[in-house]
Amino acid sequence: MDIGTDALHASASPSHPRSATPRRGIIAIIAAVVAAALLLLITPLPRGFQGEPTGDATLVSEVENVLGSKHWHHVSAAKIDGDDVTWGGVGADENTEFEIGSITKTFTAALFADAINRGEIDEDTRLGDVWPDLDGDVAEVTLASTAMQRSGLPRLGPVVSFRDGLANLLSGYLHTDPYRGTAADLIDSLQDVDVGEKEPKYSNFAFGLLGQALATVTGSTYGDLVRDRITEPLGMASTYVPESPEGLSHGYTASGLSAAPWTMGGMSPAGAIRSTTHDLSIWLKATADGTAPGAKAAAPRENFDESDRIGWAWLTTTDRSPNLTWHNGGTGGYGSYLGFDAKTRQGVIVLADSAIGVDDAADLISSDSPEAYRAQYPGARAGDGL
Template identity: 65%
Template sequence: MHTTDAPSTSTTTAGPPRRRMTAFAAAAIAAALLAVITPWPRGFQGTPTGDAALMSALEGALGSKHWQHVAAARIDGDEVTFAGTGADEHTEFEIGSITKTFTAALFADAIDRGEIDADTTLGEVWPQLDGKVAEVTLESIAMQRSGLPSQEPAPSFADGVGTLLSNYLRTDPYRGDAADIVASLEAVEVGKAEPEYSNYGFAVLGQAIAEVTGKDYADLVAERLTEPLGMKETSVPGSADGLSHGYTASGLPAGPWTMGGSAPAGAIRSTTHDMAIWLRAVRDGSAPGAEATEPRKDFDDSDRIGWAWFTTENRSPNLTWHNGGTGGYRSFLAFNAESGHGIVVLNDSANDVDAAASIISTKGA
């Protein structure tokens, strides 16, 4: 969206020349100090790695922002090309909400195993629930139309303040564990069952699958998805100890996110090497739960949604995709099953990388 600043309609009366000079000097000093403490957009930094042509295409698509470390993979059938700057295909990043595609795969796989049905309700998973929340189906959560709020309700005023402060302190805002997610359902308000993106919903979905299977979410990801596919560089971290951190859009350090009980919504860490494996396996239908990609409902004017996965209707060719973002990372993954083309971009700054879609697909008029 392009916007322009409207001219101010207010009027001011100019002060004496000396006062104006003092104000100008103070403003200049403040600007100089701001320039010293705030990293400015400075393009791609670090040593280029991998394919120069792919890196050039990535630079053209993403533009000049404050990039720290960026890694990409382009997929053409079974051929994978890697590129990066300050990073390579084995550099670890937070993939953010691309994690939801793993949670959706676990959902589809659990259906295939006969452990749940698409229309299993939260009340069937947790019999202590009653009222409207007990009637919410797992499939409605997977398709982002459950009526659950976008974020977990704060269990207390102190928790709410802590979450708010985390935005300023650049730390993980997700404070509750799995038990807190379940407990929150007993008082949550359920809205209309219409398209609304919900991190809380996917936290609930992941914990529901964990409840039904009797396994921890991280163990499910490993045992049912990453280990069978040979994705040795992908995991759900249990704590922030020893984890690398990312950066805000302006280049300030941002703490790692492990997200506690909300891990199924966005806590996975991975590499472009492993995400290229994931993309190809999901695209080809060989990944457990790959049917999650199938579009089932309209989400908005330009996208249909399957279980977590979006499919565009305004690109040529159309792309099945998901993106992600945490406090210091952004990610994007997309593919077209007919052409076999795909793209993965991971980076450790809070600058969006969705524009990388243009590398394999053009936007319609």
């Protein structure tokens, strides 16, 4: 509309053929400069972690070196060597609470393995067995396939209403929780899902369904299952599934802006747990030594991609020295990584309240160089899956 009006005005003013265009150009340039200046004012520059260092200074230095200078705020890390745990952080310590994002999936997978052990379900239990009203291909999807990220379900489920679709769209601009639907909404959305090929494909939707299927089978809620079957038995007092964002700490976007907490509604089994490096060190050690409820979920079962095999949620590298069993996480305001090698009994945890990947934390206990891999496994090739 504006383009057409401007063109008409130019053709109707032959006595000033050049004055309007330069003036508009200057105004546009000034507007662009002002907008850029305002953006710079509200967007912090990349920087190192903020706040006072805590814990072990050497570990803090190692973490800062591997993660580099980005739009960081605070970080908490733990390095495990057998029974020994070293803590370190900046602006946070081992008891500071963070969103752990998709590391939540390791808890959901453990609940799945534990439910099998209790005889409540088996690996071949289908979504249609849990919710008998389902029909078609989606009813035939097994819980094991959702746990192993090869269910054929999409990465994200269908939008359940116009309001939720609008909220999801705006969340990217307002930095709010994009997951608004309830557990009932999630289950109802299965009626509109097309099932694709049963090949490795990461799906938050599948893990949301897995957790809610376990809640349905046990007559509980996902949050209660996490508490009753994992965190209370292991003494993880600071790990929980939030029911409301009220009173929760918030993180920051990858560009350094404030981001609202995520509680994720019915999708909470895919990524809503909040925890600390202290509690996750308990989780890591108990999973690594097989004493955690559902610890067998970590055992690799199938190839996932060129460099990882997958168990139930947990991934295991095939090209590092040593190879690590791991999972990472990311929400609108947080990044997380947890990995361990059961043979060496080493592990690492890094939690940050910035929506930036912290996967490089793996380098604190493992190398991805081909030379290091061949030195550990003489005659082997990276990718052999040792």
